[in-house]
Amino acid sequence: MNYNWNWKIFFEPNPMGTGTYLDMLLSGLALTIKTALLAWVIALAVGSIVGVLRTLPSRGAYWFGFCWVEFFRNMPLLVQLFLWFFVLPEMLPRAAGLWLKQLPNAPFWTAAIGVGLFMSARVAVQLQAGIGSLPRGQRMAATALGLTTVQGYRYVLLPMAFRIILPPLTSEFLNTIKNTAVAITIGLIELTGQARSMQEFSFQVFEAFTAATILYLLTNAIVVTAMRFLERYVAIPGYITGK
Amino acid sequence: MLGSFDFDVIRRSLPYLFYEGMTFTLTLTALAAFGGLVFGTAIALMRLSGYKLLGRIAGLYVDFMRSLPLVLVIFWFYFLVPYIGQWITGAPRPIKVGAFASSLITFIMFEAAYFSEIMRAGIQSISRGQPAAASALGLNYAQTMRYVVLPQAFRNMLPVLLTQTIVLFQDTSLVYVLSIPDFLGAASKVAQRDGRLVEMYLFAAVVYFTISCIASFGVRRLQSRIAIIR
Amino acid sequence: MIEISHVNKWYSPTFQVLTDCTTSVTKGEVVVVCGPSGSGKSTLIKCVNALEPFQSGEITVDGTKVHDPKTDLPKLRSRVGMVFQHFELFPHLKIIDNLCLAQTKVLGRPLDKAKTKGMQLLERVGLKEQAEKFPAQLSGGQQQRVAIARALAMDPIVMLFDEPTSALDPEMVSEVLDVMVDLAREGMTMMVVTHEMGFARKVANRVIFMDRGEIVEDAQKDDFFGKPRSDRAQKFLSKILSH
Numbered sequence: 001m002n003y004n005w006n007w008k009i010f011f012e013p014n015p016m017g018t019g020t021y022l023d024m025l026l027s028g029l030a031l032t033i034k035t036a037l038l039a040w041v042i043a044l045a046v047g048s049i050v051g052v053l054r055t056l057p058s059r060g061a062y063w064f065g066f067c068w069v070e071f072f073r074n075m076p077l078l079v080q081l082f083l084w085f086f087v088l089p090e091m092l093p094r095a096a097g098l099w100l101k102q103l104p105n106a107p108f109w110t111a112a113i114g115v116g117l118f119m120s121a122r123v124a125v126q127l128q129a130g131i132g133s134l135p136r137g138q139r140m141a142a143t144a145l146g147l148t149t150v151q152g153y154r155y156v157l158l159p160m161a162f163r164i165i166l167p168p169l170t171s172e173f174l175n176t177i178k179n180t181a182v183a184i185t186i187g188l189i190e191l192t193g194q195a196r197s198m199q200e201f202s203f204q205v206f207e208a209f210t211a212a213t214i215l216y217l218l219t220n221a222i223v224v225t226a227m228r229f230l231e232r233y234v235a236i237p238g239y240i241t242g243k
Numbered sequence: 244m245l246g247s248f249d250f251d252v253i254r255r256s257l258p259y260l261f262y263e264g265m266t267f268t269l270t271l272t273a274l275a276a277f278g279g280l281v282f283g284t285a286i287a288l289m290r291l292s293g294y295k296l297l298g299r300i301a302g303l304y305v306d307f308m309r310s311l312p313l314v315l316v317i318f319w320f321y322f323l324v325p326y327i328g329q330w331i332t333g334a335p336r337p338i339k340v341g342a343f344a345s346s347l348i349t350f351i352m353f354e355a356a357y358f359s360e361i362m363r364a365g366i367q368s369i370s371r372g373q374p375a376a377a378s379a380l381g382l383n384y385a386q387t388m389r390y391v392v393l394p395q396a397f398r399n400m401l402p403v404l405l406t407q408t409i410v411l412f413q414d415t416s417l418v419y420v421l422s423i424p425d426f427l428g429a430a431s432k433v434a435q436r437d438g439r440l441v442e443m444y445l446f447a448a449v450v451y452f453t454i455s456c457i458a459s460f461g462v463r464r465l466q467s468r469i470a471i472i473r
Numbered sequence: 474m475i476e477i478s479h480v481n482k483w484y485s486p487t488f489q490v491l492t493d494c495t496t497s498v499t500k501g502e503v504v505v506v507c508g509p510s511g512s513g514k515s516t517l518i519k520c521v522n523a524l525e526p527f528q529s530g531e532i533t534v535d536g537t538k539v540h541d542p543k544t545d546l547p548k549l550r551s552r553v554g555m556v557f558q559h560f561e562l563f564p565h566l567k568i569i570d571n572l573c574l575a576q577t578k579v580l581g582r583p584l585d586k587a588k589t590k591g592m593q594l595l596e597r598v599g600l601k602e603q604a605e606k607f608p609a610q611l612s613g614g615q616q617q618r619v620a621i622a623r624a625l626a627m628d629p630i631v632m633l634f635d636e637p638t639s640a641l642d643p644e645m646v647s648e649v650l651d652v653m654v655d656l657a658r659e660g661m662t663m664m665v666v667t668h669e670m671g672f673a674r675k676v677a678n679r680v681i682f683m684d685r686g687e688i689v690e691d692a693q694k695d696d697f698f699g700k701p702r703s704d705r706a707q708k709f710l711s712k713i714l715s716h
Binding site: 003038040069074075076077078079080082083086087090091174178179180181182183185186192195196199205206209212213216217220 | 429
Binding site for chain 3: 135137138140141142143144145146147148151155156160161163235237238239
């Protein structure tokens with residue numbers, strides 16, 4: 001391969017005057033994490049509500065949950081981001097649209113909310129499956145003791161359901177981190193975006209992508225380890241979950 | 244708002260959107276699914292082979308691919324494939340690789356990791372009693388796999404494989420980052436040229452949504468039919 | 474205490490699970506409900522605390538109409554104890570917390586009072602030492618005794634048992650039945666779905682025999698075991714007592 005490797009490039013100053021190329025990548029990583037965390041909070045909150053709706057006896061609630069999931073699951077994430085970023089401001093009343101367009105950090109907010117809503121559909125499906133996997137008698141026992149529906153979910157069903165779906169939720173969180181990279185298309189300069197700009201400025205393609213790759217792998221490893229600890233922390237003595 | 248909605252720009256660009264864009268998207272999806280299935284089967288068999296080193300390598304590959312954002316992988320292969328081509332053919336310079344070939348290789352390599360995991364889970368979902376019962380009847384390893392394990396495993400994983408293919412269909416839109424005119428890229432080109440972002444992106448959303456919905460409805464029906472057979 | 478009159482329930486227009494069921498349980502009475510599987514006995518007992526809805530007829534518990542939409546069902550259920558076939562302890566809560574959950578959340582008892590009460594009841598069913606364990610660490614028989622204690626913690630005016638011993642290994646049946654016999658002798662009003670005819674002979678006042686959704690026989694214990702009037706009950710008894 002006649003490619004001129006130059007690993008020292010990371011310690012050379014970047015043309016933006018924000019320190020070295022390495023600083024540039026690290027700031028990208030920070031933005032990736034910030035976006036992913038906000039998106040994950042949204043995904044968990046919205047996804048939990050929608051997931052619960054899909055398990056209620058009410059027909060209307062079920063249908064709302066069904067439509068929510070289908071809407072966000074059947075469109076590419078990229079198209080969804082375009083809808084929120086380019087289309088939504090035009091569909092709103094003029095003043096509101098203008099305000100949206102002039103919002104500072106618009107790519108960040110769009111990415112966090114867009115990825116968050118996209119992931120909320122997947123969280124909802126996981127939670128629905130988790131609640132569905134509990135024995136029917138658990139809900140009955142809660143009801144028979146006089147707990148209301150809300151109390152039954154709060155104290156009996158959800159604590160078990162979330163424990164059961166913790167492993168799949170871990171991979172959904174990892175997906176959230178990865179999915180923030182799609183926001184490069186609406187101008188969010190996160191980790192992949194910074195690697196791309198480093199490549200454009202320095203022509204050191206493979207160094208840039210290698211570094212980004214390593215940073216993603218590290219992030220993954222940290223998340224997986226943290227979640228293992230969490231799983232152990234909330235594990236119930238004597239209770240064997242699925243696998 | 245809707246008053247100024249220009250349906251004509253959609254009508255005018257339909258041939259371009261579908262003959263060029265959708266053809267690219269669907270061809271890429273089909274070939275990548277096929278290639279990913281073949282390569283993914285190989286990886287799954289490596290992981291289940293019982294040879295430690297082989298399994299370890301396959302496992303590393305799968306974990307590696309699944310840790311990276313697809314966008315980054317697309318960039319990787321876009322820049323890497325010309326050099327690999329040069330290395331293979333012994334050409335003096337990095338060879339030129341077309342946009343289609345580059346994205347096809349990317350998606351095959353990427354999806355193989357996901358397909359292999361689905362297949363591994365499908366094979367492992369067969370209870371241990373099944374191969375034991377087959378051996379007890381005198382079937383050898385190959386016969387056990389061929390007549391007992393794989394037919395059941397395939398039935399378990401077919402719906403998941405098809406669902407993953409729908410995800411792949413949606414993911415191909417990410418070749419947008421290479422300015423390739425797939426369906427979304429074509430829509431975006433028209434949108435920029437005519438200044439009709441609202442119309443084109445809404446239309447693209449509707450098309451993707453419709454196709455994915457119909458496809459996943461089909462998968463669900465298939466799933467319930469398979470469930471009844473069992 | 475419990476008045477059931479002309480209750481009908483359909484799962485679908487063509488599938489009737491309860492047909493014109495009428496009976497009653499007076500204060501301090503122990504009534505055993507038996508019958509072949511699928512006869513509707515579990516469904517009937519679940520109608521008493523409205524775990525299962527019914528389409529026509531009336532059920533009143535201590536003067537409260539179960540079928541009345543204005544009835545505060547959680548409040549009614551909190552006064553009716555129920556024990557399930559599969560115990561339905563809440564796996565994520567320690568034994569003592571299983572006993573305290575509904576006391577604090579439904580009855581609004583302060584936690585320390587709930588704990589004292591819980592410990593008293595655990596002592597009564599012989600499981601005081603297990604208070605800090607989790608359900609999965611107990612045997613089936615122990616879990617069912619905890620479930621009985623959990624129901625008693627609510628100071629119920631009546632106890633419903635839905636096949637409390639049929640999910641147990643044979644050697645654990647008696648430890649649960651012993652607790653139930655003691656309870657009956659203390660004067661608790663009980664409605665018990667069970668196949669344990671020994672229990673019925675020992676403490677039941679009346680026996681109800683159900684088949685295909687109907688109450689076929691409703692007799693004093695001695696009458697029932699002496700000379701059942703219907704063929705179906707005779708056949709059932711001969712099958713169940715022959716081995």
